[in-house]
Amino acid sequence: MNISGRSLFLRHVAQTSPFPPMLEVASAEGCYITDIYGKKYLDFISGISVSNVGHRHPAVVSAIREQTEKYMHVMVYGEFIQAPQVQLAEAVCSMLGNPFESVYFVNSGAEAVEGALKLAKRFTGRAELISCENAYHGSTHGALSIMGSEAFKTAYRPLLPGTSRIRFNNFDDLNLISEHVAAVIVEPVQGEAGAVEAKAEWLESLRSVCSHKGVLLIFDEIQTGFGRTGTAFAWQQYGVVPDVVLMAKGMGGGLPIGAFAASRDVMQCLSHDPLLGHITTFGGNAVCAAAALAVAREISKPELLNSVEQRSKLIRELLKHPDIIEIRGKGLLLAMKLESNQRVLSVMNKCYELGLITDWFLFADDCIRIAPPIIISEEETREACAIVLKALEQTATK
Ligand SMILES: Cc1ncc(COP(=O)(O)O)c(C=O)c1O
Structure with missing residues (x-):
């Protein structure tokens, strides 16, 4: 065997x-x-x-069991009202606080990254994207394009144009953030770089430059979120509020689910001109959402x-x-x-x-x-x- x-x-x-x-x-x-x-x-x-x-986790297992007794997949994301998904969205927004009122559910971390990059381009009307040296945001083409390590990228070029890197925790490099940039994406604690913490003052300066230049600040909390660093999300220990937050991994308690969250003002642009600006079949699947809701309740303790x-x-x-x-x-x-x-x-x-x-x-x-x-x-x-x-x-x- x-x-x-x-x-x-x-x-x-x-x-x-x-x-x-x-x-x-x-x-x-x-x-x-x-x-x-x-x-x-x-x-x-x-x-x-x-x-x-x-x-x-017993609460996760019983949430999954209960949901499978009712329904599993009924429709692609964004069309029908499914109780576990709606309740999860409310729970995530209350974990995040202001200005986060809108959650877009996806299936994985990389997909949350992809959705957020599109959202930033669409909201700002700009195309450039900035990430950090040694950042890891996933393995799909967009996420790979903003990865902070050339060794993993070379074999897959050409990747997304208009991407560049700044050094994590480096104040000088904040000068490279211009009015042409749609988003800066940062992990508050860089995971794959080997658990490297952002300096609070650097995140504060980054926030202020982004606000000044009309750039969306995206925090990738895919690895750091859902309690891993001692708060629901790591940025909550810094007091620097991003425009978009990404989550996945720990969110589903062992089932695949991810999300990107933003204000309603930012998020609504994915629904028009063109409509269906970002779509997914399984994003926010009812069983995964039920599991994630049980996780959200656990980590709120x-x-x-x-x-x-x-x-x-x-x-x-x-x-x-x-x-x-x-x-x-x-x-x-x-x-x-x-x-x-x-x-x-x-x-x-x-x-x-x-x-x-x-x-x-x-x-x-x-x-x-x-x-x-x-x-x-x-x-x-x-x-x-x-x-x-x-x-x-x-x-x-x-
Ligand atoms: C910070 C960060 N972002 C994105 C991802 C990609 O997530 P996934 O593997 O679910 O696509 C990971 C995965 O390790 C991650 O650590």
Whole structure:
């Protein structure tokens, strides 16, 4: 059974890299994933910042069950009134506060990015787009065009024209934002760069330049949203309000859903001249929306959000080792920097062996990703950190 599973995976499931970890999943619950041999792994990465409320959260599972008893897909997005979608839109707007009154539902992070870029072009009547060095916004053509790493883009050129990059946290580069720019898109904490936090003053200056030049400021909260950094959205800790917010990943509690949110004034331009300016078949699917509504209710609980900072502090306290160069990040989106990618890979492999799932970052391959479900208990946090320390000891070369 296991042999055929692995060989079928390699033969028929398209591969994204030559070295997938190939954990053969049997089940997942809370912070643990169990493989088909019965080995339990503590999940320290949440399926890349997705399982924020843990695997198979009971409220999410029962919302899905209840919705499947009623209806699943009934019509493409934007036509019929579907209760879970309407309630989710209201919940997201109340999580975001002013001026966010309108939510466009999509299926994934990259699709939220695509929708938001189109929205910015349409609203401003401008074509130029600015993103940051080391930014990751997804893998579709538009999202790839604004990716902050040339290495991943070269093979797919030509991409979108009129895109350029500024340096994250660099004040001088804000001068490059002109009146020809439709949008600047920024992650308040850069995920794939290895959990790099924006400086509050830089975001403030960026906000002020964008307002001054009539440029829409888009915050990509696809990885940082839904409680990951200790608030519903990371920008809420900076007090800098963007024009458009993107979300996905943790939003669906394990089901695929994403969204971009804006004021009604901004968002309404997608519905006319031409009408159907952005459309999607499955965006805001009723079952995914029901799951996301359950997640939104969970992460609105102050005790859960408060625990994020406590766990983050505990991880920083426990992970003390001469080989750890730095731990950076916000809340439960952390990067543990080691001397090299080779060391990261050996520690990661050892962690797998010892029953802990970790990963590296696309643009920071000398860092171990630490992004457990935000529901992780103190005991589970201690267990995970003990494994990391053991893996560091057992892979030490000096
Ligand atoms: C910040 C950010 N934006 C966008 C995306 C793309 O999301 P998806 O993989 O759902 O298309 C990701 C995915 O990792 C992300 O981290």
